[in-house]
Every structure is written in structure tokens, then in C-alpha cells.
Amino acid sequence: MPTIILRRSQQFSLDITLSCGQVFRWEHLAGGCWRSIVGNRVIRIRQEGTRLDYSGVGRRFLEQYFSLDQDLPAITTSFDRDLFTHAAIARCLGLRIIRQPPWECLISYICATNSNIPMIKKRINHLARTFGKPVESCGETLFGFPEPEALATSCAKALSQCKMGYRGRYVKKTAQSIADPEEWGGQIGNLAYEPARKELMRLSGVGPKAADCILLFAFQKYEAFPVDVWIRRIMRDHYLPAQNREGSLTTSEYDRIRTFARNYFGEFCGYAQEYLFASREGDPVAGAAVRRRRPGTTA
């Protein structure tokens, strides 16, 4: 089993990176091992201190996927602007933003709207089982992420059985508009943040929040600052107290928040967002997941 020994600038927490809610297809197995299928390759990986043991892909792929080429301490220092953010950084040391395959990320965040994280994972697993290509690994059958063609030709009933709800037609419509994911990803990636965002929002099921997530998690646009209900709450409570206290998030409030964040946290405000999101308090679902993961720990 190949190994990577992390250097100092490669500060990394596999656990936090994979469980913070940016990516939905990794499974935590017994023995501290994580497993997923990215593209059509099954990856297994485990961390012990500065040591990463892995299989299924090459070293170069992993370093790219987990952004190990980025100087994380320098990045967190760049947005470490106050005590609240400082505490979030301290709580999530080693959290890195993954470079997800654009097509998977796009569909995943269309599936994510108005749902909680366990439900999103369930939905995407359903999609893979129903529309993805089976891959054998260690005696079990896993499923690759569905190709555009498979989703473009899906029927409403099958999508409904994947618990897609009203998102089913968005996924189908968007899949029909993207024949070649590689070419599509290249075109979006060549654009700057704002034009890329506009382009993404033309797709069915992609609004401001999904577009910002896709730009951050798949296109390395770190100036994206996705605003969901948790981030909105955090920004209201700690940074923009004058914002509305109720009602749904309007486009203008969304833009006020992300503009503030871009100016306040700087060019890596997307990273700041992820540390704040991962440190959120009051999520009963995330709380339950943490309690399940760490039995016996007290506060």
C-alpha cells in the first residue's frame, strides 16, 4: 500500500475534510479507513498523523484531489481576522477544500437544495445505484457517478424512487444540456468567478447558492462564498447584525453577505466559509453524527 508523508505546509485532516459536508460520497469504514468512488476508481485511504496510506489511485491524483499542493497555514492566516473565525480555524485544523470533478459536483449540489446532509448522501447513493456503472472492489459492488447520458434519459418514476422530489426534473434538464462533461468543465473553468457564476445559474436547478458551491468545490474559485441558512445565521449573529431577522434569503441579501465576506475575509473567503460552516452549532443532525462518531466523549 503506497504512502504519502505530509510535510509541515501540508497540514491536513482527512476526517474533517471528508466529514465537513463539502463532498457526499465518502464512507467512513471500520478501522478509520475512508472509501469512495471518484470517477470510476475506488479509493481507500487512511491517515495516521502525517502519514497517508492509500490505494486505488496514484499519488499525483490524491495530491491534486485533496489540494495538498496548497499552503494551508498561509491560507488560514490570510482570513484569520477575528476571534470567532480564529476559533473556527482552531476547531477544524487541517480542513482542506477538495477539487471535485465538476460534473459530479454540479449534480450533487442540485440534489442538495433545501435538504440536510444525510438526505443528500442518501439521494446521491440512490442515483449512483440506479444510473451509475457498477464497479467491483474487494468482493463488493460499488457504483460510479452517473454519466450525463444516463440522467438525461431517465424517467420521472426512477428519479422519484431516488427520493429526488422536485429536483428530479432539474437534474434531468441539466443533464440534457451537458453532453460532454469534460468540455463543459473546461469552458466554465476558463471563466473568471462572476461570469462563471452567471453561466452556471443558467442551468436548471442551479441558483446562487449551488453555483457558489460548485465554483468553490470544483473550480477552485476561492472568492465564492456560498450562503445557506447556517452561514446566513452565523453572518447575522457575528458580522452583519443589521440584516433581516426573518423571511427567506433574497437575492439582494445574498449579495450583501457575499460582498461583505469577499471584502472582509479576502481572496480565500470561500475557505473561511467552509471553516465557519464546519464549526456551526445547533444542527441536531450534525450533532447526532458527531455523537455517533465519538461515543463517550464529553464536550
Place this chain on the structure above:
DNA sequence: TCCCAGGAGGTAT
């Protein structure tokens, strides 16, 4: 039972 979740599309104003 009501309320909420990594929201977005459609319609009337």
C-alpha cells in the same frame, strides 16, 4: 402536528 434542511423556479406585481 408543525417545523426545518448546503434553495430554486414561476408568477404576479
Place this chain on the structure above:
DNA sequence: ATACCTCATGGG
């Protein structure tokens, strides 16, 4: 531009 409505689904 903005306000309001609706869209499935599971869990607290």
C-alpha cells in the same frame, strides 16, 4: 427588481 407561492421528503 421584489414579494409570495410551490415544489418532495425525511427527521426532530
